[in-house]
Amino acid sequence: MSDAGFGMGFGFGGVLASALEAFGPLCVGIDPHDFLLQDWGLPSSAAGAREFGLRVVDAAAGRAGIVKPQVAFFERFGSAGYSALEEVLAAARSKGLIVIADAKRGDIDTSLAGYVEGWLTPGSPIEADALTINPFQGVASLESAMEYAADNGKGLFVLAATSNPEAARVQGARVVGSASDQASRTDPLATATVSRAIIDDVSAFNAGRAEQGPIGSIGVVLGATVDFAALGIDMNSAHSPALPVLAPGFGHQGATATDVRRLFGALTPFTLVSESRSLLQAGPRGLAAAIDARAEEVRAALV
Numbered sequence: 663m664s665d666a667g668f669g670m671g672f673g674f675g676g677v678l679a680s681a682l683e684a685f686g687p688l689c690v691g692i693d694p695h696d697f698l699l700q701d702w703g704l705p706s707s708a709a710g711a712r713e714f715g716l717r718v719v720d721a722a723a724g725r726a727g728i729v730k731p732q733v734a735f736f737e738r739f740g741s742a743g744y745s746a747l748e749e750v751l752a753a754a755r756s757k758g759l760i761v762i763a764d765a766k767r768g769d770i771d772t773s774l775a776g777y778v779e780g781w782l783t784p785g786s787p788i789e790a791d792a793l794t795i796n797p798f799q800g801v802a803s804l805e806s807a808m809e810y811a812a813d814n815g816k817g818l819f820v821l822a823a824t825s826n827p828e829a830a831r832v833q834g835a836r837v838v839g840s841a842s843d844q845a846s847r848t849d850p851l852a853t854a855t856v857s858r859a860i861i862d863d864v865s866a867f868n869a870g871r872a873e874q875g876p877i878g879s880i881g882v883v884l885g886a887t888v889d890f891a892a893l894g895i896d897m898n899s900a901h902s903p904a905l906p907v908l909a910p911g912f913g914h915q916g917a918t919a920t921d922v923r924r925l926f927g928a929l930t931p932f933t934l935v936s937e938s939r940s941l942l943q944a945g946p947r948g949l950a951a952a953i954d955a956r957a958e959e960v961r962a963a964l965v
């Protein structure tokens with residue numbers, strides 16, 4: 663595969679670049695909700711979630727570059743659910759799909775290391791290519807996880823501005839002294855929103871690993887339903903290496919392909935357009951065509 667016009671680089675950024683080049687930015691969610699299992703004629707059980715996940719993988723392979731299993735819908739079935747998830751993860755990775763495990767983990771750094779070892783160690787039974795991470799304990803608590811990911815060719819997507827409307831109260835709160843915020847260096851009392859500070863801190867980590875290539879290994883989650891200006895997030899500020907963005911909020915939550923450029927500005931080439939229910943409700947027979955159509959729609963909107 664050729665590079666995506668940004669130079670391939672190595673590490674997770676390079677893996678993302680090749681998927682974006684080959685398939686465009688669509689990320690297919692694997693969310694076996696009960697109502698979907700029922701619509702698909704599958705039982706609400708680990709076996710149903712396994713079958714659902716494997717069918718989504720089959721439909722996505724060769725049509726999209728990235729899948730995002732929602733771990734919650736497997737975890738609810740306990741060890742049998744994890745066993746099902748292991749099969750889905752392995753099937754997806756064996757078909758060349760990039761797998762983002764959506765588990766939203768977070769803890770003090772030594773405990774977080776346990777999660778990251780499980781999800782991001784090559785050869786682990788739950789190995790994924792990247793993991794979603796919750797930074798509520800401070801971005802500094804993620805430091806060793808970010809290092810582990812970058813050292814192992816893996817990625818993290820750190821929640822920064824999530825798509826749910828309840829998030830604004832916490833994520834829009836203002837904090838003093840964002841790490842790489844220019845204003846905070848000249849005025850020690852200058853503030854940034856929590857969302858903006860998380861983006862700056864993640865970008866600063868990637869800058870320290872610039873030798874890995876033009877796209878960073880650590881990305882952020884920015885929901886496509888969010889009012890970014892209200893959070894003080896400027897999509898046109900520079901990030902070097904480029905900052906990968908996982909963007910849920912498309913389809914069922916309201917955003918559409920035609921919103922991508924307006925919302926993500928200069929970050930558009932590194933933004934993964936993530937949809938779950940709006941694709942999955944096409945059912946097992948219609949899913950492949952739905953993925954083809956949406957992948958094409960998203961690519962066309964970005965030309």
Ligand SMILES: O=C(O)c1cc(=O)[nH]c(=O)n1[C@@H]1O[C@H](COP(=O)(O)O)[C@@H](O)[C@H]1O
Nearest residue numbers: 732794824825826885910914915937938939
């Ligand atoms: O990390 C995520 O993917 C995520 C972050 C966020 O801010 N909002 C959000 O909806 N998600 C996840 O993205 C998926 C959205 O599903 P749909 O609304 O059905 O497309 C779910 O698995 C959510 O858990």
